[in-house]
Amino acid sequence: MESIVRVSGLTKTYTRQDGSVVQAVRGIDLDIYRGEVFSLLGPNGAGKSTTISMISGLIPPTAGDAEIGGHSITREPLQAKALIGVVPQEVALYPMLSARRNLDFFGRMYGLSGAELSKRIDEVLDVIDLKDRQNDKVETFSGGMKRRVNIGVGLLHRPQLIYMDEPTVGVDPQSRRRILDTVLRLRGEYGMTVLYTTHLMEEAQELSDRVAIIDNGAIIALGTLMELMSQAGEEDILVLTVAKERANDSIVGVLQAVEGVSRAQIEPSDTDNGEVKYAVYARLGRRALPGVLTAMNAAGVDVMSVNVREPDLETLFLALTGRALRE
Amino acid sequence: MKALYIALNDIRIAFSDRSIWINLLVIPAALIFVIGLANGQSLGGPSAAPRYPVDVVDQDQSPLSAAFVNALVGQQPSLVICPQENDAEDVCALGSDPGVISAEDAQSRLDQSRTLAYLVIDAGFGEALRANQAAHITYRSGESMTAESIAQQAVGTAAQRVEGIVSAEQLARRIADDVLDGDDAFVDSMRANAAELWSQSPVTIHEEVAPVEKPDFLVGLQQSVPGIGSMYVMFLILAGASTLVQERRLWTLQRLSAAPVTKADIILGKLLARFALGMIQYGVAFAVGLTYGRFLNVSFGDNPVALLIVMVAFSLCVSTFTLFMATLVKTEDQASSLVVLVTLALAPIGGAWWSLDLEFIPEFMRTLSMISPFKWVIDGFRNVIALDQGIAGVVGPSAVLLGIGAVFFVLAVRRFRVIE
Ligand SMILES: Nc1ncnc2c1ncn2[C@@H]1O[C@H](COP(=O)(O)OP(=O)(O)OP(=O)(O)O)[C@@H](O)[C@H]1O
Ligand SMILES: [Mg+2]
Numbered sequence: 001m002e003s004i005v006r007v008s009g010l011t012k013t014y015t016r017q018d019g020s021v022v023q024a025v026r027g028i029d030l031d032i033y034r035g036e037v038f039s040l041l042g043p044n045g046a047g048k049s050t051t052i053s054m055i056s057g058l059i060p061p062t063a064g065d066a067e068i069g070g071h072s073i074t075r076e077p078l079q080a081k082a083l084i085g086v087v088p089q090e091v092a093l094y095p096m097l098s099a100r101r102n103l104d105f106f107g108r109m110y111g112l113s114g115a116e117l118s119k120r121i122d123e124v125l126d127v128i129d130l131k132d133r134q135n136d137k138v139e140t141f142s143g144g145m146k147r148r149v150n151i152g153v154g155l156l157h158r159p160q161l162i163y164m165d166e167p168t169v170g171v172d173p174q175s176r177r178r179i180l181d182t183v184l185r186l187r188g189e190y191g192m193t194v195l196y197t198t199h200l201m202e203e204a205q206e207l208s209d210r211v212a213i214i215d216n217g218a219i220i221a222l223g224t225l226m227e228l229m230s231q232a233g234e235e236d237i238l239v240l241t242v243a244k245e246r247a248n249d250s251i252v253g254v255l256q257a258v259e260g261v262s263r264a265q266i267e268p269s270d271t272d273n274g275e276v277k278y279a280v281y282a283r284l285g286r287r288a289l290p291g292v293l294t295a296m297n298a299a300g301v302d303v304m305s306v307n308v309r310e311p312d313l314e315t316l317f318l319a320l321t322g323r324a325l326r327e
Numbered sequence: 328m329k330a331l332y333i334a335l336n337d338i339r340i341a342f343s344d345r346s347i348w349i350n351l352l353v354i355p356a357a358l359i360f361v362i363g364l365a366n367g368q369s370l371g372g373p374s375a376a377p378r379y380p381v382d383v384v385d386q387d388q389s390p391l392s393a394a395f396v397n398a399l400v401g402q403q404p405s406l407v408i409c410p411q412e413n414d415a416e417d418v419c420a421l422g423s424d425p426g427v428i429s430a431e432d433a434q435s436r437l438d439q440s441r442t443l444a445y446l447v448i449d450a451g452f453g454e455a456l457r458a459n460q461a462a463h464i465t466y467r468s469g470e471s472m473t474a475e476s477i478a479q480q481a482v483g484t485a486a487q488r489v490e491g492i493v494s495a496e497q498l499a500r501r502i503a504d505d506v507l508d509g510d511d512a513f514v515d516s517m518r519a520n521a522a523e524l525w526s527q528s529p530v531t532i533h534e535e536v537a538p539v540e541k542p543d544f545l546v547g548l549q550q551s552v553p554g555i556g557s558m559y560v561m562f563l564i565l566a567g568a569s570t571l572v573q574e575r576r577l578w579t580l581q582r583l584s585a586a587p588v589t590k591a592d593i594i595l596g597k598l599l600a601r602f603a604l605g606m607i608q609y610g611v612a613f614a615v616g617l618t619y620g621r622f623l624n625v626s627f628g629d630n631p632v633a634l635l636i637v638m639v640a641f642s643l644c645v646s647t648f649t650l651f652m653a654t655l656v657k658t659e660d661q662a663s664s665l666v667v668l669v670t671l672a673l674a675p676i677g678g679a680w681w682s683l684d685l686e687f688i689p690e691f692m693r694t695l696s697m698i699s700p701f702k703w704v705i706d707g708f709r710n711v712i713a714l715d716q717g718i719a720g721v722v723g724p725s726a727v728l729l730g731i732g733a734v735f736f737v738l739a740v741r742r743f744r745v746i747e
Contacts, residue, residue, distance in 0.1 A: 081587040086586075093579065097343060109329060109332070
C-alpha cells in the first residue's frame, strides 16, 4: 500500500515557564495509506493535537520528521502544506466575517482565486450544507454550524489528505452524525485520505480503517479494527438473562457443555430484580448462540434475553493501560 | 500577493465593526476642534489679528511733539496709539472719557497690563530738538511678547522722522535767516513739507518692522489636526497588537500558517494592514481639518506631498512597533492597556497636544520629546505648514521615524511566533 504520510521518530518536548519539561510526543512512527481513514485515538492530553500540529507544519518537532506526499514538512513546508487540508480542534474562523468570506480568505491562502475559487466555495457550502446561511456572520452560528464551516475551510483546495482534530467536540448528536457522515463521504465519494483524532471509541470504531491508540505521547497499539479487536481479547461474551425462580445450580454445567463455549459463570449482581445473568464465554459468540439456546431449551429454562458483548477498543485501552479511555 | 490578501482581510475585519467610526471619526473630530481652540484657534477668522494699545502722553504740546505723535499714528497696524487711534472697539479701554491721558494714568494702565507700553514726551522736547540738545522721550513697556519690539521699533522710526523734520526745519531757518530775512512762514511750510514727505517715504521702514503675520510654530487647528490626528493613528495601528493576540486565541493565525504561506507573507500582510489603517485615519483627520479650516480660514501649507511623506513614515514606524508589541503581550487585555498607556504617554511628550515650540515649554521637555515618535512627525508637519520648508522639511524627521521603525521591524521579525 502506498503511504501518503510517513512519520518517523516524531518527538515534541515542551519546557514550561517554570522550567518543568513536558514530553508531549515521544518518538512516534506511523504510515498513513492513501485513501484510508486513519484514527488517532487517545484520552485528553495524550498528544494528538501536538502530533497533528507537527505534521501540518505548525510547530517544529524537537526530533524526527514527517513526509507528506514525499515532501518533508520541515524542509519543504510549502509543498507539503499545499497537499494537506487542516481542520483544527479549535473553530479557527473569523467570527466577525461571514461563512463565505472566511472560505474566500482561506481559499486565497491556498492559491485559489477568481471563478475557480467561487466555484469551490459553492461546492464546499453544498458539502457542509450551509448554502442558505453563507452570508451570515460566523458569530451568529450554532456550535455545530461553526464546526461544519471549520471543516469546509479544510476542503476548499480539494486536498488528497485531510487532518481532522476532534471535529465533533462540543456539538449536539445531530450535528455529530452529520460530521461523521461527511467524513465517510470524503473517503467514499472523493477518495480522500483522512487523519482523524478523537477520544471517543465509538467514532474511531465507526470511521476507521486503521487506528492508532496513543497515550502519554506514545503509540501503544496500531492496526486495523480487526487486528486491534483480536488484541483486545480472544472471546466474546454472551449474557443470558433468566428469571430467578427458573435458575438452578445445573445451568452453568449445561452451558459449559455446549460446543464452542469455553466457560460459563453467574454474573455477580448487587441488585435483586428477580433476574439472574449468566456470562457465557465463546471464541465466536454469535456462532455458539444457537447451541446455547437449544441447550437451555432442552434443560427447560426460559431465556428472557440474550446480549452479545464483543471486545472493543475501550476494553483494549483498559487492557493496555489499566485505565478507562474516558475519565 | 498573499500578503495583500492578508492585509485586505484585516482591514475588512476592522471595518466589520461599525463602532470603528466612533474612534475613527467622531471622537477625533471633537478633540481636534477642542484642542485646536486650546492651541489658540480663533473662531473669527483672519480679521481678529491682535492689536496692542500704546498710551502717548504729550507734555510738550509743540509742533514737533505733534509731528512725533503723528509719525507713530498709523505706522503699525498692530499698534493702537491711545488716545489718538482709539476707535469704536475702544481698544484703548478709555471708556466714555477719551480725553488726555496723564503720566500717572499711563503708568497704572501699564501696571494693569491694559496697555503694551506708554510714551511720555517731556515738556521742552521741541525746544531741545531745535537747539540740537538731547530731547527726552520716556518709553516704558511690560515685559512680554514680540509685539513689544514692534512698539519699540515704531518709536524709533517716529523719532527718526522727527529728527528729519527738525533737520529740514533748521535748514529752512538758516535759509530764511540768511536769504529771506527771517521769513517764518517759509520755515513753517518747510516743516510741514518735511513732515509730509517723511510720512510718505519710509515705505521700506514699514516693511522692516511689520509684525510677522505667520508664527513660526503650529497654532490652533494647524496644531490639533496633525497632533490629534497622529495620536489616533497610533491608537488605531497599535490596536493591531491586540488583534494579533486575538488571532492566536481564535487559531486563525495558526490556520493561516498551516496554509502554504510564508512567515514573510504573514508579517508583511499584518504590517500592511496596520499601515493602511493608519493612513485611513490620517485621511479622516485631515478631511475633518480641511472642513473646519474652510470655515475658520485655516490652511495646512501648500505641500501635500511633503505631508504625505511624513505621515507614511510615522505610520510605518508605529506599525513595526505594533508587531514588536504583539510579541511581548500574552493577552488581549494586556495589549489594550499597553496601547492606551503608550499612546497617552508619548503623545503629550512629543507635542501632539500642544506645540513644544511655545516659549514657556522648559528646555528639558524639548530634550525629552526626542524619545517620542510624535516629536518627529509634528516637527515634519510644522516644517511644512508653519515654516513652508516643503519636502526638505520632512526629510530629517521622516528619516528618524523610519530608523526607529527599522529597529522595531528587526526585533519583531526575530521574536514573532505563530504559536507562543
Ligand atoms: N505549548 C505547550 N507548552 C507546554 N505543554 C504543552 C503545550 N502544548 C501542549 N502541551 C502538553 O502536551 C500534552 C499533549 O497535549 P495535546 O494538546 O497534544 O493533547 P491532545 O491529545 O490533543 O488532548 P485533547 O484531547 O485534550 O485535545 C499535554 O500534556 C499538554 O498539556
Ligand atoms: Mg487536542
